[in-house]
Amino acid sequence: MAQPATNDIDSDSLRRAAIDRSVKGPVLFLFTNGAFWLMASTILGLLAAVKHVFPDFLDHDWLWFLQYGRLQPAHLVALVYGWGIQAGLGVAFWIMSRRTGQELRGGHATLISAGVFWNIAVTLGILGILFGGSTSIEWLEMPKYLWPVFLICFLAYAWPMVSMFARARNPGGFMISAWYMLGASLWFPWIFITANVCLHCLPGLGAIGAGVSAWYVHSTILLFFVPVGIGAAYYFIPKVTGRPIASYQLARIGFWALAVLGGWSGMQRYMGGPLPAWMPAVGAASGVMMLMPVGVVGWNHHLTTLGKHNLVQTSPSLRFTFMGALFYPISSLMFAVLSAFYTGASLQFTHAWYGFQIVTIYGFFSMCIFGAIYYIVPRLAGCEWLSVRLIRNHFWFSVYGISAIVVTSLVCGLQQGGDMNNPEKWNLGFFAVVGGIKPYIIARAVAWGLITWSNVWFLIHLMLMVAGLGRRSSSPTLLPGHDIEDPMHNLTHPTHA
Amino acid sequence: MSDFRKLVFRIGFLFAIPWLLLIVVPVIRYQHVGPVAYDKDKDGMDGFYPPAPIHRQGQLVYAREGCVQCHTQMIRAANLGLDAWRKGWGQDQGERAADPVRSNTLRDYLGEPVAFLGIQRAGPDLANAGWRFADRNKLHLMLYAPRALTTWSTMPSFKHLYVVQKAQGQKSSKALDLPAKYAPAKGFEVVPSAEAEALVDYILSLKKDYPVPGLAAAKK
Amino acid sequence: MSSPSAYNPDTTDLDRLHPAVKREKIDVAPGTEPSPMWVIFLALLVAVLGGSQLGNVANFAFETSNPLAGAKLPDPRPGTGGGGAELDPMQLAMKKGAATYALCGGCHQGSGQGVPGAFPPLAGSDWVMGGTERNIRVVLHGLNGPIKVKGADFTAPSAMPPQGAVLSDQDIANVLTYVRNSFGNKGGMVTKEMVQKVREAEKARATPWTGAELDKYADKDAAADAPPAAK
Incomplete structure (x- = not known):
């Protein structure tokens, strides 16, 4: 017999409302700025893809800085720091305060200031990359003086989250999402400090430095994006379906497996290279073994949503979260294929790596975050989402775009790797490679175009909500589905029997 | 607790x-980890491995332009890819090198703040570009107008690293020899800036195929 | 848990202020059944797969980047190699030429049919089957301006770019041999010595050819030595 948290529903609701009110400012600030950077990043991604295969496009002297070598890192920095970490922090903060039942008492000004400085740092970072300050270190391309700003702003959010967790009084079974958010708050600063100190403060590290840089990228993915995404899924799937998480034991196995495996990955990016041989091997092993926690979490979510697929259709929040949870095993499979020596050697130094980054950050993480945002914002803004059509637009164009990127980057990677490693072409120039990847990069540009389209409307929709211009109603904005439980169903679909 | x-x-x-x-x-x-001395008897040569450092100023320009997005600097082990056997990717620039290019070791990147091993290969590996580009002017031409040399190339043009200046009487010795399509207006010439020269110096300093002490003997 | 503030209708009127919160479902504790056996089994399988990646490593030495360094590895390149069967030079040229043709196919099409009005066909073309002196020059330095192939006109602006800087003598010889023996063409072989001689003779050439300039080479074949004997 399932046990509810408390028996006092009204006081629960009051408490939740108080928590929502207390975190409203910082969380909405992070979401809005994040959405803006997401749009900027998708536009940069589109431009980068076009410039990759048509380098003479927009070939004006005053646009000299629009080159693939600068656009691509700017695109990824905007995506990771402008959107990913910022929106992730917003969601993590809200979930942590809700799950621990702690209101945010004071410190709002600090949080908003930290948010402002974070965005200033992202802006300076991207301008720095575009105008000649890039360090060319993957995911740390912003000029090197910016990293302490990022760190302090992140800690400004991480510290209250950790202290909320410390004061929490909920029984263990309800804290799964909170563990993941706690993990992310502890892991990311550790990873960030390590990478930046090693690469910017210590004397020359040569090839070991390259290893640290690769470790940084993988660790940020596995120990920030993955926990925040899964934590959100573990919160919202039971919340919206009203069902419990299927298995507490599986949830714990999943969490601890991630905690064990997450920090070992990264060096397999440079397999066959100058790093001491055991490092890529250990990274490859961890990359393959990640299939285990992913499978476990996926199975747990699957069991939780069984029989509630009508809710997946109607609830925007659940729809996005479900899709994100679906992309998680897909991205993990790509990760395993990229990491293992046998397959990874053909995909090394190809577009498959970029595809994996995007599938994880956009397909899995961002979809879970969108699901969270569609749930959280009405509660903070006091109004409901305005337009079903905009939500559907956002959903479907994102799905089309990200599916296109998954498929084209994998196929392109296989093609590129095959051409690079083909013994028949050992003495020929790279024209086979260059010609072969062109159609896939064009497809990628189109995909980013679709995603830009979906996110422009998302940004507008979000800004309207934050301005309080949403629907004044006590019923949620639901997508049309064939939910016979929906009391509005007959009124909105009069022709159905 | x-x-x-x-x-x-x-x-x-x-x-x-x-x-x-x-x-x-x-x-x-x-x-x-530091340089290792060659053993005159076993390796047949003197001096230290690695013999020559990279050009650090040029590496800064390389970083700023984001060259790692399309070029790697890492010869992989032969069991993982074709790098070792590709024409012109090692010290031996002949039509058909007899031996595979050795995979790179830690010491090949000694002295570099961060080794730019690369993100993707949309263009050839540059680990041993110092031997491949013997001609400095050809390299400048490649940076200024890549499609003048290879029509199918998608490499961006680094025109902003070059200065178009009025030709003062005699053509400058550093002026680029450009085909008609890319040549500047009459009376003008294209000259590399200090950054372009540093970048070219850097690329020409990329030589990571010196024999490893101890292993050279094994190859014979 | 925070206690609600002193009674004030504005802060506690849930229906008005936070209807969204009121309709939230009750939190329910997760299920406590143990995980199914097959999950453990699959997890072990994944661990085995992952562990197999460690097989590559001889030791944990800091200095070892490549455990196979110094080992004698088989030469995967086709042609003369460690004991591989030698291909007939014509077959080798056809094979290499086919790969190099990827460069040409963009305009002349994979079928060699070209695009009417823009890119001349290579199939059954009088130019291709004509003098090799002309063909070699076209590939080396490019071709501009109106020409007539198989009776059809092909005018500028689609000029053929020069390939002399990109392709070596052997590459040009291979691709010309391939083109002269494919798409229904039946011609002889072009050797790298022929290309070399033409390249030497036209060393001063910096601009692409025009149709008129090449007329005098239309029937001339480059001096061909006997193809190199198989080594």
């Missing part, structure tokens, strides 16, 4: 193990 402290301790401990083993210990050990 409260549950919270136990949880944080466990999370911290589990992460500290890979952090120490993969990052901290190798970084410390790397500080003790």
